[in-house]
Amino acid sequence: MSDLADLFNTLSTLLLRHQSDWRPLPFACTSLPWPELAPVLASLDDASLDRLEQDEAAVHALLAPWRPEVVAALDWRLPELRRAANYATPRWSSGIPGRKWAQICDFGANVDANHPILEWCAGKGHLGRLLALRSGRPVTSLEWNPDLCRQGEQLADSLGLDHRFVCADALAADAAALFTANQQALALHACGELHLRLLRHAAAAGTRAIALSPCCYHLIDGNDYRPLSAAGRRQDPGLGRHELRLPLQQQVTGGARIARLRHIEQGWRLAFDVLQRSLRGQDRYLPLPAFPKQLLSGDFTAFARWACERKGLRLPEPFDPAPWLARAEGRRQLVRRIELVRHLYRYPLELWLLLDRALFLEEQGYWVRLGTFTACANTPRRYLIQASLD
Ligand SMILES: C[S@@+](CC[C@H](N)C(=O)[O-])C[C@H]1O[C@@H](n2cnc3c(N)ncnc32)[C@H](O)[C@@H]1O
Incomplete structure (x- = not known):
């Protein structure tokens, strides 16, 4: 068996053993899928999460006691191949x-x-x-x-x-x-x-x-x-x-504007999720498709109207966005914590x-x-x- 095949076998076993870590869809979760990690993840405040999202090594150190073999696998580095002698620009x-x-x-x-x-x-x-x-x-x-x-x-x-x-x-x-x-x-x-x-x-x-x-x-x-x-x-x-x-989910780069839009999108998608569960009377996630980014320059009411139309739901009139946005904030904190763990994989x-x-x-x-x-x-x-x- 080749070295690559050997590594593949070990990796396949590792991934299957830990599939309950990487399979969950963060947006669909309403509670932390891993109770044993609650103490370490719940103690993180916003500033710590911001810092950890920019510092992979710190996340690995944080989770190593709970997922030692996964963190050890992150050291399985591939060899560095040739690099150009120079980058002269014709x-x-x-x-x-x-x-x-x-x-x-x-x-x-x-x-x-x-x-x-x-x-x-x-x-x-x-x-x-x-x-x-x-x-x-x-x-x-x-x-x-x-x-x-x-x-x-x-x-x-x-x-x-x-x-x-x-x-x-x-x-x-x-x-x-x-x-x-x-x-x-x-x-x-x-x-x-x-x-x-x-x-x-x-x-x-x-x-x-x-x-x-x-x-x-x-x-x-x-x-x-x-x-x-x-x-x-x-x-x-x-x-x-x-x-x-x-x-492909890398650390968020691209400057303050992109980070702000991502923050809005995540919050609105989660707020819609809370809303649709209530409107349908079903505690189940309903995925939303990609949407034109100009929707993010409006307000949540317009976004919720668009999303309801896509999903065949009727937005209550009059509509007060505040409670849904407030409930989404709690979900956002949960998503961030789940992603810290998923990103190990x-x-x-x-x-x-x-x-x-x-x-x-x-x-x-x-x-x-x-x-x-x-x-x-x-x-x-x-x-x-x-x-x-x-
Ligand atoms: C990510 S770019 C990479 C381009 C180039 N190899 C580079 O690295 O700069 C992928 C390219 O695939 C082309 N492409 C996408 N789908 C294609 C298809 N079905 N048939 C042929 N080309 C396609 C795109 O137009 C694009 O130029």
Whole structure:
């Protein structure tokens, strides 16, 4: 059994053993799901919660006595792969934000470019362009946005590169025909179903080398994740979109305005939850869909009217928002505490998903390596799966 398979088995057991920690839907909970944690979580005041939400190490220290094996698993770090020798910016890279450029350079440093390249979900094809320039190998970039393809083509032409764009849907059946054996298939930050397709198509075509950094694990066909590897199917923890989103829930960044909007949204969603339970006379959560963010610049009454319309409920007239907002505040405190615990599992769940992809490739005869390709300051989605048949 490979080292990756060993780690996968241990991780699968850990996740199943602790599923009652990461499965609860915080918004649906009206009490703390883990009574034994009540003393430690209840004693936290607002300032401590604010601080803990910005300091993962402090959360780990706080919860280590109650979840020692989970906190120990957070030390299972993946190796650091190659980094670019420098991040020099050629003229054509102007307009690419610094952190994106660093990701592209670091990803490129991990590609030996010994074969023609297929760049999957390429955007403007910056990575493909960098590799075409560096290696002289032909590059095909698949992207479905015609504007991005046009801009990428113009840049390739201006540099005289053998770099062409295929403007097509990666999820269409005929995209499989882009994969050949004598090829290297790459994807920098391809979302869930898109990178799953890449792996299946590349394995079916016997593509010589693959390099993939996955993102947005929850953007899959259907609601339930079907493990890619046979090992994953044997130890399937049963992940839905809700669980697949967990690895993407980073610390809140983005400045005061974004934090304020997030605070309002969370409060209003919870206030609506309290309201709908009362209107329907049923103590059950009713999920609300995503909504246009301009709703947040109005007031809770307008939000509640919109939400009631979506759910076929009638908002009482006249409507006094104050009691619902007040009751939501208590729920918000609960959600914050539940999230502290759930967030312990962001990394173990992401590692499980990465290993499922890696083991699928091993099962198809690939030599596989898993590691980080760039610094976390550049992106939290910094894992790279490298595979080769050579
Ligand atoms: C997260 S971006 C990554 C772009 C580029 N690889 C990078 O890292 O800068 C994902 C890209 O996939 C493209 N995309 C999304 N769905 C697609 C589909 N079904 N077929 C082809 N491209 C798609 C988007 O237009 C977008 O350019």
